[in-house]
Amino acid sequence: MKGNSYEAARQVLDNYIEQNNCRKTPERFAILEAVYGFTSYFSLQDLSGRLEEMNFPVSRATLYNTIKLLLALRLVVCQRLYDGMRYKACYGDNRCVQVCTVCGKVMEVKIPEIAETLDGIHLKRFRKESFSVYIYGTCSTCQAMLTRQKKKESTNKNKHYNEYGKRQS
Numbered sequence: 001m002k003g004n005s006y007e008a009a010r011q012v013l014d015n016y017i018e019q020n021n022c023r024k025t026p027e028r029f030a031i032l033e034a035v036y037g038f039t040s041y042f043s044l045q046d047l048s049g050r051l052e053e054m055n056f057p058v059s060r061a062t063l064y065n066t067i068k069l070l071l072a073l074r075l076v077v078c079q080r081l082y083d084g085m086r087y088k089a090c091y092g093d094n095r096c097v098q099v100c101t102v103c104g105k106v107m108e109v110k111i112p113e114i115a116e117t118l119d120g121i122h123l124k125r126f127r128k129e130s131f132s133v134y135i136y137g138t139c140s141t142c143q144a145m146l147t148r149q150k151k152k153e154s155t156n157k158n159k160h161y162n163e164y165g166k167r168q169s
């Protein structure tokens with residue numbers, strides 16, 4: 001499965017490079033291969049480490065530029081997490097992703113209804129291959145944290161009013 005999507009992604013990159021008369025640098029393909037070797041989200045640091053393991057160290061600039069290209073070609077998706085950017089190979093993946101807008105936690109969920117609905121939809125002059133759905137909201141941990149915070153704020157406010165006049169601050 002992963003092998004197939006790597007081959008398909010490689011084809012997309014190949015086509016792009018040919019169409020745009022870019023140079024076929026081995027770095028780009030090595031980076032793509034490393035990217036598609038990860039089964040989950042990774043940081044640029046992880047990617048750099050993986051390339052070193054493959055005996056294919058690349059400069060920070062090459063890594064950054066290639067990831068930018070892979071993002072533009074939709075071969076990679078990125079998510080901003082609380083501790084920085086994370087990337088993931090995405091070609092051929094049907095994904096439904098929950099994103100917590102407070103802590104940035106990303107979780108893939110299975111929603112067969114969405115796949116079924118999209119399967120049944122015919123798009124004009126377009127052959128669909130895969131889809132990504134992002135569902136933004138607040139995770140249960142953050143919801144609990146926010147509720148606690150609100151409670152604390154309202155108690156503090158009450159305290160402030162009650163003691164107003166007695167305290168100098």
Ligand SMILES: [Zn+2]
Binds near residue numbers: 104105
């Ligand atoms: Zn959260």
